[in-house]
Amino acid sequence: MTAEAQSPPADAPARRVPSLPGDAGMWVFVLGDMVIFGVYFVVFMVYRGHEQAVFLASQRHLSLASGAVNTLVLLASSRFAALAVAAARAGDNRRAGRLIAWCGLCGIAFLLVKAHEWYSLVSAGQTVRRNNFYMFYYAFTGVHLFHVLMGLIVLGVMRAELRRPAGRRTWLIEAGAIYWHMVDLLWIILFALLYLMR
Amino acid sequence: MKGTVTSRITWTWAVLSALTVVSWVLAATRRFSPSTAVTIVVLAIAAVKTRIVIRQFMDVRLAPHWLRRATDAWLAVLMAAIIGLYLL
Numbered sequence: 001m002t003a004e005a006q007s008p009p010a011d012a013p014a015r016r017v018p019s020l021p022g023d024a025g026m027w028v029f030v031l032g033d034m035v036i037f038g039v040y041f042v043v044f045m046v047y048r049g050h051e052q053a054v055f056l057a058s059q060r061h062l063s064l065a066s067g068a069v070n071t072l073v074l075l076a077s078s079r080f081a082a083l084a085v086a087a088a089r090a091g092d093n094r095r096a097g098r099l100i101a102w103c104g105l106c107g108i109a110f111l112l113v114k115a116h117e118w119y120s121l122v123s124a125g126q127t128v129r130r131n132n133f134y135m136f137y138y139a140f141t142g143v144h145l146f147h148v149l150m151g152l153i154v155l156g157v158m159r160a161e162l163r164r165p166a167g168r169r170t171w172l173i174e175a176g177a178i179y180w181h182m183v184d185l186l187w188i189i190l191f192a193l194l195y196l197m198r
Numbered sequence: 199m200k201g202t203v204t205s206r207i208t209w210t211w212a213v214l215s216a217l218t219v220v221s222w223v224l225a226a227t228r229r230f231s232p233s234t235a236v237t238i239v240v241l242a243i244a245a246v247k248t249r250i251v252i253r254q255f256m257d258v259r260l261a262p263h264w265l266r267r268a269t270d271a272w273l274a275v276l277m278a279a280i281i282g283l284y285l286l
Contacts, residue, residue, distance in 0.1 A: 020265065021257040031268060038276045045283035056232060064229075068222040072215055079211035082255045086203045178256050185251045189276075191218075192244035196225040197284070198233040 022175035030182045033147075037186050044136050044193060051132055056198070058133035061126050066117045067195035070110050071187060077106030078184045081177040084158070088173040093162045096173065100162070103180065104155045107148055114145055140190055147183045154179050210254040217243050237284060245277045 020027065048055045084099035118141075121127075121134075128138040158176040161168045221240045228236045252269045253259040259266070 018260060018262045020261055027265065031272070034272055038272060041276060042279045042283065045280050049283055049286055052232070060230060064222065064226060068218060071218045075211055075214045075218065078214075078251065078255050079207055082207045082210075083204060085257075086207065174257070181251055181255045184255075185248045188244055188247045188251065192221070192240050193280070196221055196237075196240040196244075198225065198228045198231065198236045 022178045023171050026175035026178055030178060033182060034186070037189075040140070041189060041193060044140070047132050047136065048197075054131050055133045058126070058131060058137075059195070059197075061121065061124065062137070062195055063117055063120065064195055066113055067191050070113050071191045073106050073110050073113065074184045074187050077103045077110070078181050080106065081180045085174055085177045088162065088168065088170055093168060097159055097162045100155050100159050104152055107152050107155070110148055111145065114141065137194055140194065144183070144186060144190060147186070151180050151183045206254070210250060214247050214250055217247050234285070238281065241277065241281055241284075245273060248273055 080099045080103035084096045084103065087093075087096035087099060118138075126134055128134055154176045158173050161172050221243045224236055225240055249270075252273070258269055
């Protein structure tokens with residue numbers, strides 16, 4: 001009886017029933033990652049409070065344009081990921097696969113912009129040892145970059161899933177997209193903390 | 199139905215990109231000096247963008263109550279801590 005009440009009829013519109021997008025395991029990981037990043041964001045703010053002049057002076061050497069362009073690139077990638085989920089839900093696997101490929105291309109563009117930015121900074125002597133601002137800058141952007149690389153692998157798994165002849169699992173496509181969106185939202189906050197604050 | 203979903207996603211992306219450009223321009227006006235006003239506005243924009251990504255792209259608006267509450271609590275606590283420490 002209880003089970004019957006919990007499972008909606010097959011033809012019920014999805015939006016009427018509060019269901020977990022993706023799967024619970026992915027949400028545990030994503031929420032955990034968000035909390036860990038959150039703690040480090042707060043630690044960054046504590047250090048910034050102590051060394052405000054150093055942080056402001058160091059921030060000037062960052063390329064505001066690179067940070068902004070990378071934000072726009074990740075937002076575009078998130079749009080492709082969300083559209084891919086919509087296509088997968090509608091049963092259009094080919095379109096979903098194409099959209100995931102576009103999402104991945106944006107991810108690669110993000111890596112290239114970031115690599116160029118690091119190269120320019122290191123060439124100008126702004127290395128990780130320079131001061132606490134750069135220590136945080138390289139640690140945050142490095143860990144975030146690792147998440148982007150993981151995301152590219154996740155996108156590959158999603159593409160493979162869409163090509164499965166036996167039919168794909170929509171929840172897996174949703175879970176992969178949720179991970180990708182998390183990478184995007186963490187960057188939104190990093191962009192504000194590292195590049196925009198004055 | 200399909201058209202509605204696609205256009206909602208594209209509108210969400212357009213709003214997020216526009217907000218990014220606004221905060222980019224705002225920060226560029228104060229390249230070399232501290233500004234509480236610019237900082238508060240760019241942090242507020244970041245909070246709004248983050249919530250839009252969570253609700254619209256991650257589909258948390260359709261998720262169970264606990265997940266909507268948990269993500270809102272995370273964002274509220276984080277932003278309060280960041281802005282609080284900035285103003286301290």
